[in-house]
Each structure stands twice: as C-alpha cells, then as structure tokens.
Amino acid sequence: MEQLKPSPPNSSPLTPLTFLERAATVYGDSPSVVYNSTTYTWSHTHRRCLQLASSISSLAIRRGDVVAVLSPNTPAMYELHFAVPMAGAVLNTVNSRLDARTVSMILRHAESKLLFVDAGSASLALEALSMFPSDKPRPRLVLVNDDDVAHVPASVDFIGTYEDLVRKGDPGFEWVRPVSEWDPMVLNYTSGTTSAPKGVVHCHRGIFLMALDSLINWSIPTCPVYLWTLPMFHANGWSYTWGMAAVGGTNICLPPVLHRVEALGFVVSHGYGLTETAGVVVSCAWKKEWNRFPATERARLKSRQGVRSVSMTEVAVLDPGTGSRVEPDGLAVGEVVMRGPSVMLGYLKNPAATAACMKGDGWFYTGDVAVMHPDGYLEIKDRSKDVIISGGENLSSVEVESVLYGHPAVNEAAVVARPDEFWGETPCAFVSLKEMPMTTEKDIIEYCRAALPRYMVPKTVVFKDELPKTSTGKIQKFVLREIARAMGSPSSSTLASKL
Amino acid sequence: MEQLKPSPPNSSPLTPLTFLERAATVYGDSPSVVYNSTTYTWSHTHRRCLQLASSISSLAIRRGDVVAVLSPNTPAMYELHFAVPMAGAVLNTVNSRLDARTVSMILRHAESKLLFVDAGSASLALEALSMFPSDKPRPRLVLVNDDDVAHVPASVDFIGTYEDLVRKGDPGFEWVRPVSEWDPMVLNYTSGTTSAPKGVVHCHRGIFLMALDSLINWSIPTCPVYLWTLPMFHANGWSYTWGMAAVGGTNICLPPVLHRVEALGFVVSHGYGLTETAGVVVSCAWKKEWNRFPATERARLKSRQGVRSVSMTEVAVLDPGTGSRVEPDGLAVGEVVMRGPSVMLGYLKNPAATAACMKGDGWFYTGDVAVMHPDGYLEIKDRSKDVIISGGENLSSVEVESVLYGHPAVNEAAVVARPDEFWGETPCAFVSLKEMPMTTEKDIIEYCRAALPRYMVPKTVVFKDELPKTSTGKIQKFVLREIARAMGSPSSSTLASKL
Missing domain, CATH: 2.30.38.10 (Luciferase; Domain 3)
Structure with missing residues (x-):
C-alpha cells in the first residue's frame, strides 16, 4: 500500500497538559482540589496554573530548565505539576523526608534553576542551599508561606511567595507546548532502596499514556473523588496528578494514615x-x-x-x-x-546506569x-540485588521474610546477605518485635527451621526497635546490608558448628 | 537539561493488537463474543485470531497488503479486526449496503489481495468481482459460510471457507508487529454523503489512542457487556472493536433496531x-x-x-x-x-483530497x-458543502430543517440548494410525511415563514415517501442536491413574483 507519512494534524505531541484546559471547559465549576478550608474549582486551577506558568517564564526559565519543589500534598504542589511544564520547564519534585545533604546533592545534580518550598520544608531547603560549594549556582527560592520569609539569609536569591507569583501572572499566557512528545517533562530521583538516588527522566508522551492507562486499568469514572494517600513527590503520585484532570476528579489533599481500610468497605488492589x-x-x-x-x-x-x-x-x-x-x-x-x-527516557547524566537497565535487546x-x-x-x-547466594544456592530473602512474618512476636522483618567465609553468604534477619520482649534469636531460628529448608534459615538474627525505611515506607535493605557487611563473617567456632 | 533520546524499551510501536493477548490472560474464561447460539471466550478469540492470522500470512499476504471484508456484525467480522493486522495486512471493511459497482471500485482502488464475504453478501461480492476489467488482478475469495460455495464461478480464485482457515492455522503463530506505530492498520472508505468515497487510512498509533480515549470518554468499566448497534464496517465501530479487548468486554452481535431507548432507562449520549x-x-x-x-x-x-x-x-x-x-x-x-x-494519515492514492483537508497550518x-x-x-x-448562499446570505440548511421538524406532519426533512437565476441559490426542502397526506407545499412554506427570516424560507418543497440514506442512516444530501440541480432555476414567472 502507498506509504502515507505523519503530518501536523495527526502528529501534535501527546502531553497531559492538554487535559487541564479541557477540564476547565467541561468541569469548570466542579471542585478540583480540596485542602483544609480551601476549595478550588477546575476553572480556578486552570487560571492559577496559567498565571503561575506565566510568572515562571518571566523568571528567565527556559525550555528544559529544571524547577524543583519540596512540598507535601497541597494545592500548590498539585498546581506545580501543570504550571512548571506549561512554562516549558522540567518538574523535579524532591522527597521532603530526605536529609539536607541528599537534597543538596539532588539540586546540584539536576542543576535546578528555581526551588519552590512549602512551610514544613523551609529549614531543610535553607540547609541544603547552604551546602552548595561557592562556585555552584544555587536555585532561586520561592516560599509557599510568607511566615518563613524572615529566615531567608541574604545569600539566597529569594524571589517572593507562591501567591505573589500567581497574582502577578497573566491568565492569558500562551503556555509552552512541547516541540516533540519525547521532550522531558518530569525528573524524579529514585528513593534509593538499593543504591544512590538516580534521576529518572520521563517525557510528555510517556506521562500522557501512563495517565490514561491508569484511569482505564483502575476503572476510574468521570468526576471521581480522589483521596491522596501517596505523596505526590513519589513518582508524581503515579501520574494520577494529571489523570484527575482528564476525568474532572476532585483531589482531596490531607495526610491521613489509613488503617483497616478493607474492614471499612474499601476494595484494596495491588x-x-x-x-x-x-x-x-x-x-x-x-x-x-x-x-x-x-x-x-x-x-x-x-x-x-x-x-x-x-x-x-x-x-x-x-x-x-x-x-x-x-x-x-x-x-x-x-x-x-x-x-x-x-518506560523512562533514561537517568539524567548517568549513561552507565541507563545502559545497565535499558539494554540493546530492547528490554x-x-x-x-x-x-x-x-x-x-x-x-x-x-x-x-536482594537475592542471597548461600553455598551456591540462590535464596529469595522475601520467602524467608514471609516465614518470619508468621511468627506471632514479629512486627517487621527483613533478610539480607551476611558475608560468610565458608558459604559465601548466609541469610541475616533484622527483626522488630511486637510487645513480646522475651523472644530470642534461638526462638526465631527454630521457628524458621520448622518451615524452611536448612540453607534458607537465618544464621543471624538482629533485633531492632524499628527498621530503616524510605519515605514511602519501603525498608531500606541497603542500610541493613551495610550493617551485615560490617558484622563480617561469623567466628570460626560458628563455622565449625556448621560443618 | 541533557537531551535523552527515545530507545527501544520505551518506543515500541503503540498498537491495539497487544490488547488481545492481555485479554486472553486476564479474561480468558470470560465471554468475548456472543452471536445467536455461539459464545466465544477471550481465550478462544485469541487462539482463533492467531490461527487465522497464520493462515492469512501463508497466503502470501505481505506487510501493507489490503485485505477486504464484506460482513455484518458477526464473530468472524470481529476476529478479522485483529487477525488481518496481526498478519501485517491492512483491514478494509467494506459497507455491505453499497451497490456492486461501488464495491468493485473500492476493491480495485484498494488493490485488495483477499476478500472475506459473509453469506448475506455473496451475490454482491461475486457481482463486484465480475465487474473487474480483465487486466486487473482480482482479490482471492474466502467465504464465511459454505452454503455459497456452489455459486462461485471458476474465474474466481476461491480459497475456501473461513473456518477452514481458522482450523489450518497455527495457534503459536508469531504475529507480525508493526515496524513503526505510523504503519497503516485500517482503510475505511467514506460513506459518501457529499462526494465519491475516499479511502481513509489510519495507523496503529491512531487506533490505539482512539480505543483508549473512547473507553475513558464514555467511562467504560472493565468487563462491560457491549451491545453492537453500529455496523463494525462503519469506522470499525468507532474503534470499540479493539477497545472491548482492552477491558475484557462481551461483544453482543445482533441486528436490533432500538426505539424509545431512553424510555427503557438507557442514557443517550451524543x-x-x-x-x-x-x-x-x-x-x-x-x-x-x-x-x-x-x-x-x-x-x-x-x-x-x-x-x-x-x-x-x-x-x-x-x-x-x-x-x-x-x-x-x-x-x-x-x-x-x-x-x-x-486524525487519519490521509486518503489513499488521493493527495489532492488529503491536501485539501490536512493543511499546512497544522489543522x-x-x-x-x-x-x-x-x-x-x-x-x-x-x-x-450544505451551506446555501442565497442573495449573498449564508444560510444554514440545518436551521431550516430544525424548523421543518417542528411541523406536526413532517416525518423527515432535508434542505439543499436549488440553483436560481436571480438569487444564485434558494432553499429547496425535501420532506417525507407522517400519516397526514393532506399537507401541501403551501402549508409547509407558511409554517416556515412564521419561524424564519424570509431568505431562509424554502422556495420549493418536494414530497418523498422516504429520503435516500447511507447505511448509517445519514440522509444523502448529495443525491437530493442532484435532484434539485436537475430541476433547474424556477420559471421566470416565479422569478417575477419574487421581485
């Protein structure tokens, strides 16, 4: 058949930013974001994002520049998911539970030009900025709340408050459309369960498709009420930030901890x-x-x-x-x-890590x-990385953990490799207990022996009050692995008893 | 920011064909197609499509070749929406309500290599094939029902029946994936309300996105029961053919005429x-x-x-x-x-028509x-094309029709331009009446005068038992326009009375 080529009417770049102006048309009077006593409609959100994008543009932010945010789930955090890319910039939401050193490292690696900071993260942000070497340009600062303005040192280029930028912006701003759907749109640093954070870059096309895919996969109807439990800084709330605009949903922003949700009639999916x-x-x-x-x-x-x-x-x-x-x-x-x-475009400024997971075979x-x-x-x-190789056998730490969780005294459990002169590695269990302090290492090991093949039974059990976790609640095994590595191989007497 | 390029893991071509193998995994035991006493599951449909695609491939059908179908909504028609492109070919569903001359013209224009024909369309297909000039290669023929086999003349390259092809096919066939998401997937001839049919070409990417878009736009949940009322040959049933595989729906194929659906509790959308x-x-x-x-x-x-x-x-x-x-x-x-x-890639072998609607300005x-x-x-x-220009005024025929439909005796109405020596054009109404045969041209004109500006009132009213329509029920204005043109300008006495 004759070969017909793509042309402008059918090849306009896919981008989820187009959802917003549509939401303002279809769902203009419907609530878009609810937070404490504040309720915005989709008309408000659309206009505020245009004003904010206009102000960001006026700060000499250019196509492809990175704009960072440190914030919990608030209306500002939600609006920045649209306003930053509508200014042509790349949005980098930084985990606000990280330490100042890591935040500082991320801001430098991303070469952020602008940093938006919520009230609760102001001291973290200022400490991170203070760690910049003098020859490295620092991002300019915008504060969401004016309470923190007094604490900004003169060395920081402080622009003003978030609402200042919204107020000064032009609601008729012509937002900056991507030139290609492969243009970068967001940058997210991995939370680092296994290694140092890497900067994951996603393009407009990928986010557009993920947002639509998630709506279909979870059967989201139009005008849903969406209770935010996941931080938006975590992979942009799995792209539901933009998905809610596609279906005119209401974003409920609050920090609840949901327990026993199934008992309350919720359907839990995985x-x-x-x-x-x-x-x-x-x-x-x-x-x-x-x-x-x-x-x-x-x-x-x-x-x-x-x-x-x-x-x-x-x-x-x-x-x-x-x-x-x-x-x-x-x-x-x-x-x-x-x-x-x-699938991401790749890791920012990290071709080795990119090549290690995006291979020539297309996977x-x-x-x-x-x-x-x-x-x-x-x-x-x-x-x-969590597979333990003991005596030549591949051993799944998750399987050992699932047995440990069956013990009535165990609250949390994580199993990692401990170096061993004879076996190469052995399973080392880190455990926190419920209110039953009489449980011993021997109890735990004997319990495992009844349920697991010998080579899978932990040779060491370390009790902790609490296991170290990422901001999204994942146990940081790389921390535990370092502890186990520092413990070194068990003494030769233990080795003898094994033989 | 560093420019990261697309790579194989994130740039695999989008195609709705991937929905089918997923449906076989997730909804394998759920009904996919129900037709009379036949019920297939998604496992059946997946396996049958692979077998059929394998057989089509074995007939020397190559990537980009056109395979045509003449069929109402049946399991075979549904399966061909997957099996033909899974063989790398382009699916052309032909309107089975067209006349033999037009079908023959479409088959020649598309250079179809293979033609699948349902029982009800066998004589239409054979007549269309008989109209091929002797120097033009005819498509080979597959019949869905073996009742018609006896009527196939020796001059037609008859391959066998549809179920023969399914039976002989390999269920382990590696289906032919598109090289690019812009590769053509379907070819649909416009039904010709305004001009001769044109061959609209859509690519895998366009169909993939249309299918997902339709699911979201109409809030289709998983496992819906989808009652087919639209013929699948009409724009591939607006891409719900593939969309149903994405959500594991059940396709109910039958030819009902739905009246008073809203009174039955249906929600009618537009x-x-x-x-x-x-x-x-x-x-x-x-x-x-x-x-x-x-x-x-x-x-x-x-x-x-x-x-x-x-x-x-x-x-x-x-x-x-x-x-x-x-x-x-x-x-x-x-x-x-x-x-x-x-938006389509363009019209097949018709660069002038393509350029006339896909313009340099990107629209x-x-x-x-x-x-x-x-x-x-x-x-x-x-x-x-239906705008009437009368005395220099642009006049919407739809507005005149909406007034005509308010007349208690009018069943159907269509207004087209009639040539006029003085006014250039005047509105000419074609009307079919309810059971009230005493209504006259004068009644209709006076009724319109009470509701419309003078220049919009039809100068001529033609009564018809029924107005000519396309297979999808749209009134064929180009037929009425030809009639009005043949009527010529009103006589000079009429002209004098206007002055």
Whole structure:
C-alpha cells in the first residue's frame, strides 16, 4: 500500500497538559482540589496554573530548565505539576523526608534553576542551599508561606511567595507546548532502596499514556473523588496528578494514615510499578470466578503482582543465564523486563546506569526477580540485588521474610546477605518485635527451621526497635546490608558448628 | 537539561493488537463474543485470531497488503479486526449496503489481495468481482459460510471457507508487529454523503489512542457487556472493536433496531466524529448542574456536539475568511478544525483530497460548520458543502430543517440548494410525511415563514415517501442536491413574483 507519512494534524505531541484546559471547559465549576478550608474549582486551577506558568517564564526559565519543589500534598504542589511544564520547564519534585545533604546533592545534580518550598520544608531547603560549594549556582527560592520569609539569609536569591507569583501572572499566557512528545517533562530521583538516588527522566508522551492507562486499568469514572494517600513527590503520585484532570476528579489533599481500610468497605488492589515506569504498569487484574475461592486462596491470588496494563507493550520474566523467558510454572525465577511507552527516557547524566537497565535487546530490566505463573500472572520474589547466594544456592530473602512474618512476636522483618567465609553468604534477619520482649534469636531460628529448608534459615538474627525505611515506607535493605557487611563473617567456632 | 533520546524499551510501536493477548490472560474464561447460539471466550478469540492470522500470512499476504471484508456484525467480522493486522495486512471493511459497482471500485482502488464475504453478501461480492476489467488482478475469495460455495464461478480464485482457515492455522503463530506505530492498520472508505468515497487510512498509533480515549470518554468499566448497534464496517465501530479487548468486554452481535431507548432507562449520549478521526473525538460531556434544568433546556444542551475527548490535542472553529478562531458567542459560524493522534494519515492514492483537508497550518479541516458557545462547547450547524448562499446570505440548511421538524406532519426533512437565476441559490426542502397526506407545499412554506427570516424560507418543497440514506442512516444530501440541480432555476414567472 502507498506509504502515507505523519503530518501536523495527526502528529501534535501527546502531553497531559492538554487535559487541564479541557477540564476547565467541561468541569469548570466542579471542585478540583480540596485542602483544609480551601476549595478550588477546575476553572480556578486552570487560571492559577496559567498565571503561575506565566510568572515562571518571566523568571528567565527556559525550555528544559529544571524547577524543583519540596512540598507535601497541597494545592500548590498539585498546581506545580501543570504550571512548571506549561512554562516549558522540567518538574523535579524532591522527597521532603530526605536529609539536607541528599537534597543538596539532588539540586546540584539536576542543576535546578528555581526551588519552590512549602512551610514544613523551609529549614531543610535553607540547609541544603547552604551546602552548595561557592562556585555552584544555587536555585532561586520561592516560599509557599510568607511566615518563613524572615529566615531567608541574604545569600539566597529569594524571589517572593507562591501567591505573589500567581497574582502577578497573566491568565492569558500562551503556555509552552512541547516541540516533540519525547521532550522531558518530569525528573524524579529514585528513593534509593538499593543504591544512590538516580534521576529518572520521563517525557510528555510517556506521562500522557501512563495517565490514561491508569484511569482505564483502575476503572476510574468521570468526576471521581480522589483521596491522596501517596505523596505526590513519589513518582508524581503515579501520574494520577494529571489523570484527575482528564476525568474532572476532585483531589482531596490531607495526610491521613489509613488503617483497616478493607474492614471499612474499601476494595484494596495491588499494583506494581517503578519510578522508571511513571506509575503502576502491572496489576493483579481480578477475575470474577476468584470470588468463590476461600479467603486464604483469594489473598494468595491477590498478592501476585499480575499482568501488564493496557498501554504496556510487553512484560516478561527472563532467565538471567539464557536471556530467554522462564517456564511459566510459578517456580522458575528470572528478572522482570518490560517495554512500553511509559518506560523512562533514561537517568539524567548517568549513561552507565541507563545502559545497565535499558539494554540493546530492547528490554528495560527492572532488577526485580519474579516467577511467571501458568495463568500468565507474574509474582515478584525479590529485588535481584536482594537475592542471597548461600553455598551456591540462590535464596529469595522475601520467602524467608514471609516465614518470619508468621511468627506471632514479629512486627517487621527483613533478610539480607551476611558475608560468610565458608558459604559465601548466609541469610541475616533484622527483626522488630511486637510487645513480646522475651523472644530470642534461638526462638526465631527454630521457628524458621520448622518451615524452611536448612540453607534458607537465618544464621543471624538482629533485633531492632524499628527498621530503616524510605519515605514511602519501603525498608531500606541497603542500610541493613551495610550493617551485615560490617558484622563480617561469623567466628570460626560458628563455622565449625556448621560443618 | 541533557537531551535523552527515545530507545527501544520505551518506543515500541503503540498498537491495539497487544490488547488481545492481555485479554486472553486476564479474561480468558470470560465471554468475548456472543452471536445467536455461539459464545466465544477471550481465550478462544485469541487462539482463533492467531490461527487465522497464520493462515492469512501463508497466503502470501505481505506487510501493507489490503485485505477486504464484506460482513455484518458477526464473530468472524470481529476476529478479522485483529487477525488481518496481526498478519501485517491492512483491514478494509467494506459497507455491505453499497451497490456492486461501488464495491468493485473500492476493491480495485484498494488493490485488495483477499476478500472475506459473509453469506448475506455473496451475490454482491461475486457481482463486484465480475465487474473487474480483465487486466486487473482480482482479490482471492474466502467465504464465511459454505452454503455459497456452489455459486462461485471458476474465474474466481476461491480459497475456501473461513473456518477452514481458522482450523489450518497455527495457534503459536508469531504475529507480525508493526515496524513503526505510523504503519497503516485500517482503510475505511467514506460513506459518501457529499462526494465519491475516499479511502481513509489510519495507523496503529491512531487506533490505539482512539480505543483508549473512547473507553475513558464514555467511562467504560472493565468487563462491560457491549451491545453492537453500529455496523463494525462503519469506522470499525468507532474503534470499540479493539477497545472491548482492552477491558475484557462481551461483544453482543445482533441486528436490533432500538426505539424509545431512553424510555427503557438507557442514557443517550451524543458524540461527533468522522471516519477521518477513527471514532468520536468530540462529545457533549454532561455537567451535573445541568440536571436541574427543565427537559427542553436539557435537550438543547445535549444537542450540542460538545468538547474534545481527552486524547485530542485541540479542536477549534475557524472563521473561513480570516482563518482565526470565531468569537465564542454561539452565533459566529466557522469550520470545525482539529489536531490529535487519531486524525487519519490521509486518503489513499488521493493527495489532492488529503491536501485539501490536512493543511499546512497544522489543522485537519472537517468540512463541518459550527458555532462555539461561550462555555467552550461547539455546536455543528451544517456541512460546509450544505451551506446555501442565497442573495449573498449564508444560510444554514440545518436551521431550516430544525424548523421543518417542528411541523406536526413532517416525518423527515432535508434542505439543499436549488440553483436560481436571480438569487444564485434558494432553499429547496425535501420532506417525507407522517400519516397526514393532506399537507401541501403551501402549508409547509407558511409554517416556515412564521419561524424564519424570509431568505431562509424554502422556495420549493418536494414530497418523498422516504429520503435516500447511507447505511448509517445519514440522509444523502448529495443525491437530493442532484435532484434539485436537475430541476433547474424556477420559471421566470416565479422569478417575477419574487421581485
């Protein structure tokens, strides 16, 4: 057939920013963001974002410049998800629970030109800025609340408050459309469960598709009420920030801790994604026929990560030795790989890390270890870095942890490799206990022996009041791994007893 | 910021064909297609499509070859929407209500290599094939039902029946993925309300996005039951053919005529799209606050075409004189233009027609005339070709028709231009009546005079038992326009009375 080429009417760059002006038309009088006593409508949000984008542009922010934000879930945080890219800039939401040293490092690595800071993060931001070497340009500062203005030192280029920028902006601003749908739109630093933070770059096309994909995958209707429990700084709230504009949803911003949600009548679903995929790209799509199974079987099925979402092209589990797909038998472990439009462009200024996961064979390597079940649903077994190799056997730390969680005294558990002269590595368990302080290392080990093959039983148990976690509640195994490494190999007497 | 480029893990071509294997995984035991006493599951449909695609490939059908289908809504018609592009070919569903001459012309223009024909269309297909000049290669023939086999003449290259191809195919076939997401996937001939059919080409990317967009725009949940009322040959059923695989829907195929659906509790919604946009890209998104309006006001609001769907980039109404946007006042008329990912690649082998609507300014020109209301909702007033220019005044035939429909005796009405020596053109009304045969031309004209400015009142009224329509029920104005043209200018006595 004659070859017809793309042309301007059909190849305008995909971008989720177009959702906002549509929301202002269709849902203009509907609430967009609710926060304490403040309620905005989609008309307000649209106008405020245009004004803010106009002000950001007037600060000599150019296409591709990075604009950073330190904020919990607030209307300002939500608006910046539109306003920053509408000024042509790249949005970098920084985890506000990080220490000043890491924040400072991220701001320098991203070469941020502008930094928006919420009240609760003002001292963190000022400390991070104070750590800049004198020859490194610092981002200019905007404060969301004027209470903090008095504390800004003269060395910081302080522009003013957030509402100043909104007020001064032009609501008729012609927002800066991407030249290509592959233009960068957001930059998110990985939370660092396994290594130093890397800057994940996503383009307008990837975010557009992730936002639509998430709406379909989770059957979001029009005008939903969306209760924010995830911080928006975490992978942009899995792209629901923009998705809510596509369906005219109401964003409820508050910091609740939800307990016993299922008992309250909520349906809990399970998804899997990475900062590198801009949101949830694998989920345990539920089958009606599973409803008739007993609760334990339903829980087992629900705990599997599941199948790819509709916009992902392929997700597979590859044998690390042969590079081919593992048998779909629920037993053979391999690495989860994927390809699809919401896989990141790459890591900022880190071609080695990018090349290590975006390989010549066309797959993105997640670093997660999984099995494929016969029904085509995958189940994560471990981070590939968390696999423990003991006496030549590959050992899933997650499987050991699942046994530990069955012990009545165990509150939290994490298992990592401890170096061992004889076995190479042995499992070392870090455990925090419920209110039962009489539990001993011996109790735990004996409990595991009854449930696990010998080589999988932890050889060491370390009790902690609480395990170290990331801002999103993931246990930081790299911290525990460092502790286990510092402990070194067990004494030779222990070695003898093993033999 | 450092420029990161697309790479294989994130730039795999978008295609709705990936929905099918996912549906077989997630919804394998759920019904996919129900037709009379036949029910297939998504596992069946997936396997049958792979087998069929394998057989099509084995017939020396190559990437980009056209495969045509003449069929009503049946399981075979549904399966071919996947199997043909899974063989790398381009699907051309031909309107089975066309005459043999037009079908023959379409098959030759598309250079179809293969033709699938349902029982009801066998004689139409054979007649169309018999009209091929002897030097033109004819497509090879597959019949869905074996009842018709005896009638196939020796001159036709008859391959066998549809189920033969399914049976012989390999369920492990590696389906042919598009090399680029811009590769052609479907070819649809316009139904020809205004001119000769043109072959609209859509690519995998456009169809992928249209399918997802339609699911979001109409809030389709997972596992819906979808009652097919639109023929799939009409713009591929607005891309719901593929959309149903994305959400594991059940396609109910039957030919019902739905009357009084609203009284039965259905919610009727209103959308606007063109064959050139692969589906509905503008719809009258409903606002909750409109529910409190009286029924007449609700009907007025609902009759507007509305706003763009989430995946479209922009839709506007342009003043034909200045090329800039018309005032959003609900009065100024202009042409509807749009850009977005589901705008066609172009018309097959028709660069002049393509260039006439896909212009250098980056817009696709729809040929439809509309106004933009102050709230950002557009309302179609007419096809631009249907505008009547009488005495230098532009006159919307749709406005005259809406008055005619208010007359108690009028069943159907269409107004076209009749040539006039003095006025240039005058409105000529074609009317079919309800069971009230005593209504005269004079009655109709006087009724219009009470409601319309003088220049808009039809000067001629032609009564018909029924007005000519396309297969999708649209009145064929080009037929009426030819009749009006053949009538010529009114006699000079009429002319004198006008003066």
